[in-house]
Amino acid sequence: MSVTFKVKNKKKLFGGYEKALSEREISEFIDGFCFFNSQNDEPSELSLNENVMIAGVWQKSARGFELNYEDGKYIVRVCTPSGVGDWQTAILFLSKISAKTGSKIECDNEEIYDSEQILKFDYEADIMWGLEALKDAKEKNQTLYISGLERDVAFDAVMIDEIFASASPAAKFDEMMRRVQYLDAYSARENLYEDKNGNEIFGAYTLSENLPTILPYAPSPSWQAQEVLGGRKVSRWILTLVVGLDDRDAHVLGECEYGAFMANLPKEKYRFIDAANVLVEPLSEEEMREIFKKANEA
Template identity: 35%
Template sequence: MSISFYVKNKKKFLGYEPVLNVESALSLLDKELNTYGTDGIDINDLLLSPLSKYQCLLVGAEEESARGFELSYDNKNKVYGVRIFTPSSREDWLLALKYIKALAKKMGTEIVNERGETFTVDNIEKFDYEPDILYGIKVITENIKSGESSNYIIFGTTRPVSFDEKMIDEINNSASPIDTFSRIVRDIQNLDAYSANQRFYQNEEDGRIMGAYTITESLRTIIPYKPSVEFHNSDMLKNDDIAFWNMGFVVINGDENDPNSYQGVGQLDYDDFIKKLPKEKYKFIDASYIMVEPLTKEEISNLLK
């Protein structure tokens, strides 16, 4: 679910203006904008490439955005696209509308959304976005209350957020469901912790697939309480494909800035790890994920005994 807005590229005497490169696209506002989910791309290549090189980029502002917005360029129709997810935070919407205004002002063209509604730089920031947020919250609520799912996951700028009945009741029973929803999602994105990556390994002898996470000494880490194949991996694996889940551990022997100092020291069955992990060493950040406080060498050693 989402709402998209389109801004036509500026016309020249013959054709159109060159597509903005990523650096220029991120510089339209008087605040620093970032891309998310682009860690595997060389930053210089990213910034100097035309926006059209990428299917879309997730854009937001540090400590402000909850879900961000998608920015893209359609070569065929010569339009820039800005897509806002449903539901997004109030701050996501305000930033996106401000960005659309700046983009339309630079291109000297009007703004059209997917419904065919037309806007100008003078009225785009008056777009009534609140019904879209409330509709998204209603969808989450109905999915959980109907028993269709015990939790409902949306994706933020840096990590997913999993809602359950308790969390959705907190939102719906608050004085401002929009602001409560916005705060919850934004705060989870800005936790000072590393979100562990999900990895998979296949045994050559019997073909069984192991799902795995890793915790590194002294690093506050976010992991699922009960692991399952995450959405971005669901096109290649299903939960039934995974024979078992493991937690691996890495300690630092030497300079923490030297990659050679990081050494794997063992693995635990994931469920056994959760059972052995002291309660004071973790807390739930939402319905499905926990934040594990930094573990010392000694604590890791005790877990592996």
């Protein structure tokens, strides 16, 4: 679900369209504007093209919005539901690009806006419409994952109730999404392996010494992994522990059952950041060895 807007570029005097604006030129429209999936530390001089960029403002954006240029049009796509900051930034960009090109803004609902009218777009209605999916997930006792700029956020019944109990559900959703995106922690990566005979599949994560790390509390295959697995199941989840404070002396302490490690991890050493994931505080080598020992005795 999403809302898409298109703005035609200026036409040249003798046919065709003017050159699309570059990342740098676009970033100058809005203070703090950036491209989150850019390969460069600074906005480049390359013109926008058909490749989709994820745009927004650092600390203000929760999901960002998609931006690309194709067939002489700037195309903006805002996912449903997005955060308040995502919408505010997208709308301001649309207003700026409309004013610069002199073109109207075409929405996929067939509405047409100029650079001033778009500033009154009722984005909160779209957020609320999207949040209805959370109610459906609650009724089915499901955990719903919504993608963010840096990481997905898992919503359960408790979080959903908190959103709709708020004076502004849209603002509460925005807050929940943003606070997970900007955590100063490493998001551990999911890895899947087959045994030698190809009969079993193991899931694995890695936790390193002295590194604040976001991990699933009780892992299950991500939707990306499920597409690869098909109907196959993950038989075991393993956590690999790495000690050593730099690349020269970093080495594997060992592997243990994922659930056993979490069961023996002191409660003051982690906190839930959403319905499924925890932020594990930095652990010393001594602490990791102690937990590793207890996990293997379990």
